[in-house]
Amino acid sequence: MRSFATVKKTRQLNHDTFLLCLKSEKIASCAEAGQFVNLKCCDGLDAYLRRPISIHSVNRECNTFDIVFQVRGKGTSLLSRIRPGDEIDVIGPLGRGFTLDHSHRHIVVAGGGIGIFPLFQLLKDHTAAKKTAVLGFRSKDFVVLEDEFKKHSTELLIATDDGSYGIKGFVTDVLEKIIQKEKPDMVYFCGPEVMMKTGVKLLQKYNIPCEVSLEQRMGCGIGACLVCVCKTRKDNDWDYSRICADGPVFKGEDIIFD
Amino acid sequence: MKKNINLEVNIAGLSLKNPVIAASGTFGFGREYSKFFDLNLLGGISVKGLTLKPRKGNPPPRIAETPGGILNSVGLQNPGVHAFIENEIPFLRQYNTAIIANASGNTVEEYVEMTEILSDADIDAIELNLSCPNVKEGCMTFGSSSRGVLEVVNKVKKVARKPLIVKLTPNVTDIVEIAKAAEDAGADAVSLINTLLGMAIDVKTRRPILANITGGLSGPCVKPIALRMVYQVSQSVKIPVIGMGGISNGIDAVEFFLAGASAVMVGTAGFVNPMAWVETVEGIKEYMTENGIEDVKELTGGLIAD
Ligand SMILES: Cc1cc2nc3c(=O)[nH]c(=O)nc-3n(C[C@H](O)[C@H](O)[C@H](O)COP(=O)(O)OP(=O)(O)OC[C@H]3O[C@@H](n4cnc5c(N)ncnc54)[C@H](O)[C@@H]3O)c2cc1C
Ligand SMILES: Cc1cc2nc3c(=O)[nH]c(=O)nc-3n(C[C@H](O)[C@H](O)[C@H](O)COP(=O)(O)O)c2cc1C
Ligand code: FES
Numbered sequence: 107m108r109s110f111a112t113v114k115k116t117r118q119l120n121h122d123t124f125l126l127c128l129k130s131e132k133i134a135s136c137a138e139a140g141q142f143v144n145l146k147c148c149d150g151l152d153a154y155l156r157r158p159i160s161i162h163s164v165n166r167e168c169n170t171f172d173i174v175f176q177v178r179g180k181g182t183s184l185l186s187r188i189r190p191g192d193e194i195d196v197i198g199p200l201g202r203g204f205t206l207d208h209s210h211r212h213i214v215v216a217g218g219g220i221g222i223f224p225l226f227q228l229l230k231d232h233t234a235a236k237k238t239a240v241l242g243f244r245s246k247d248f249v250v251l252e253d254e255f256k257k258h259s260t261e262l263l264i265a266t267d268d269g270s271y272g273i274k275g276f277v278t279d280v281l282e283k284i285i286q287k288e289k290p291d292m293v294y295f296c297g298p299e300v301m302m303k304t305g306v307k308l309l310q311k312y313n314i315p316c317e318v319s320l321e322q323r324m325g326c327g328i329g330a331c332l333v334c335v336c337k338t339r340k341d342n343d344w345d346y347s348r349i350c351a352d353g354p355v356f357k358g359e360d361i362i363f364d
Numbered sequence: 365m366k367k368n369i370n371l372e373v374n375i376a377g378l379s380l381k382n383p384v385i386a387a388s389g390t391f392g393f394g395r396e397y398s399k400f401f402d403l404n405l406l407g408g409i410s411v412k413g414l415t416l417k418p419r420k421g422n423p424p425p426r427i428a429e430t431p432g433g434i435l436n437s438v439g440l441q442n443p444g445v446h447a448f449i450e451n452e453i454p455f456l457r458q459y460n461t462a463i464i465a466n467a468s469g470n471t472v473e474e475y476v477e478m479t480e481i482l483s484d485a486d487i488d489a490i491e492l493n494l495s496c497p498n499v500k501e502g503c504m505t506f507g508s509s510s511r512g513v514l515e516v517v518n519k520v521k522k523v524a525r526k527p528l529i530v531k532l533t534p535n536v537t538d539i540v541e542i543a544k545a546a547e548d549a550g551a552d553a554v555s556l557i558n559t560l561l562g563m564a565i566d567v568k569t570r571r572p573i574l575a576n577i578t579g580g581l582s583g584p585c586v587k588p589i590a591l592r593m594v595y596q597v598s599q600s601v602k603i604p605v606i607g608m609g610g611i612s613n614g615i616d617a618v619e620f621f622l623a624g625a626s627a628v629m630v631g632t633a634g635f636v637n638p639m640a641w642v643e644t645v646e647g648i649k650e651y652m653t654e655n656g657i658e659d660v661k662e663l664t665g666g667l668i669a670d
Contacts, residue, residue, distance in 0.1 A: 107399060107400060107638075108400065108638055108639070151432040151585075153429075154431075154583065154636060155429050155635060156635070156636060322424050323424070323425045323426070323428070326390070326638075327635070328638070329395075329396045330391055330392035330395075330396040331389065331635065332389075332392075332412070332426070332438050332441045333424070333426040333436055333438055334424070334426075335421070335424050335426065335441070336424065346424075351396070
């Protein structure tokens with residue numbers, strides 16, 4: 107599960123977002139949409155822990171996979187300076203990815219911010235006739251990978267908080283309009299917690315199943331240390347589940363948002 | 365001629381094939397890391413801290429990265445001692461490695477009851493956790509005064525039918541005094557250190573990073589403190605000392621042996637390098653080979669302090 111991946115290509119997508127194409131047969135051969143990798147940003151004690159980053163796209167023929175990340179702090183800043191030919195210490199693929207039901211005819215992926223990245227491979231892998239992508243960004247400057255998402259969806263809708271690009275408003279508002287026109291079979295969410303909380307509630311109203319991909323600060327990344335938990339329903343009670351091992355993808359109805 | 369290297373140690377009746385143990389709370393019940401390496405390579409595993417009843421633990425975020433280390437505030441999330449016995453021991457027993465049950469309680473009575481239950485279970489030793497900084501009741505409250513330690517360990521020792529290791533907190537004025545209290549009360553060994561109480565703040569939001577506000581510090585940044593405490597305690601008690609705190613490789617472990625430890629535990633380093641436990645064993649062997657040492661026991665207390 108641990109390997110050294112060679113950086114094949116780097117691409118800066120906007121002022122703070124980067125794509126890395128990494129070669130690793132171990133990971134590319136078995137990675138599923140929604141899984142993530144846990145990677146070391148540098149040697150030594152700086153940015154000590156590994157950073158969890160979703161698998162954005164897998165190229166099984168070339169044994170490569172792509173990750174896309176936004177620079178937030180020390181670790182991602184170091185990652186953004188990595189060059190082709192460098193090696194990265196990666197553990198993965200990790201976690202439970204999205205469930206794909208190929209009997210579904212219409213699916214919607216709804217993502218916000220850094221949450222859009224894991225939805226890409228899901229669109230690529232799903233065989234539904236109709237695949238709608240609703241992607242939310244803060245403003246025009248943050249919009250990335252529009253052409254790529256267009257290529258793998260039948261309909262792409264972009265929403266920005268300030269209306270500087272696409273539709274003005276929230277992803278969940280756009281989603282409700284889609285549902286009112288035609289009820290999809292399944293919706294997949296990944297993004298800020300408030301978006302997913304509103305989204306899950308919305309879908310319950312319309313009785314549509316959904317999955318959500320969650321995020322939390324991690325330690326081991328493999329299920330041993332119990333630091334990365336979220337509240338999940340259990341019988342008539344609740345429990346803490348590990349996002350790294352029981353998730354990051356959960357059924358929408360199983361999550362208790364605070 | 366290549367010399368044979370002996371890594372075996374015996375700690376108060378607990379025999380270990382090598383002196384490297386996975387530290388409690390960092391290794392779950394072994395299942396996850398068994399996908400990375402053969403658990404037979406470990407001297408022992410101290411399992412996730414157990415309590416009488418299942419415990420949910422603290423709200424997330426439960427971890428913050430700090431320079432050269434981490435803060436955690438898990439708060440002893442665990443399935444309870446009965447579920448451990450039923451579901452986890454059979455898994456661990458497939459391996460030839462010592463099982464150490466790390467036990468916590470809210471009250472003295474709970475510590476006693478846990479010890480009774482664990483004495484009947486198929487484990488090799490009990491590590492009494494008198495040192496978790498992340499729970500409100502019990503634990504560190506007992507572990508931070510000699511009186512508390514005396515009281516718990518005395519009562520527990522009466523019912524213990526397994527080697528009893530007492531795990532000490534560094535969050536005290538004088539750890540030597542606490543270690544002596546554990547020895548006086550009948551502890552077979554002491555292990556130290558548990559995490560150091562600390563905190564981290566996000567200045568953008570003006571909020572603490574951990575939902576619990578404070579957490580326990582571990583990893584390379586605590587090693588000098590841990591080493592000092594292991595040294596001081598080893599100088600003052602006759603029972604074996606198990607050292608931990610920031611150990612990441614064989615050389616770190618050798619430092620702890622020289623300071624007086626008979627065995628070591630490795631925790632946080634494994635999050636970054638999942639092979640840290642195995643590499644620590646290998647590193648100890650390498651050091652011994654290079655320095656012509658045949659028995660790891662020779663290293664314990666081998667510090668030269670003129
Ligand atoms: C399952 C999962 C998938 C993710 N996928 C992506 C992705 O595809 N693209 C992307 O840009 N980001 C993704 N993230 C978020 C990414 O992990 C953080 O942005 C990153 O760890 C920040 O590290 P830093 O050193 O730059 O920031 P710092 O703030 O310096 O990090 C300090 C510590 O906090 C942790 N941390 C900070 N923010 C987050 C966060 N939002 N989630 C988890 N840990 C955090 C870091 O890992 C590190 O341990 C994902 C997170 C998770 C849990
Ligand atoms: C996430 C985490 C959980 C822990 N849980 C426990 C526990 O349940 N019981 C216990 O005695 N110590 C627990 N500890 C403390 C470790 O066993 C060890 O004493 C400490 O982390 C110092 O060693 P290290 O620097 O090698 O990690 C925990 C530490 C971490 C990082
Ligand atoms: S990060 Fe350790 S259990 Fe999830």
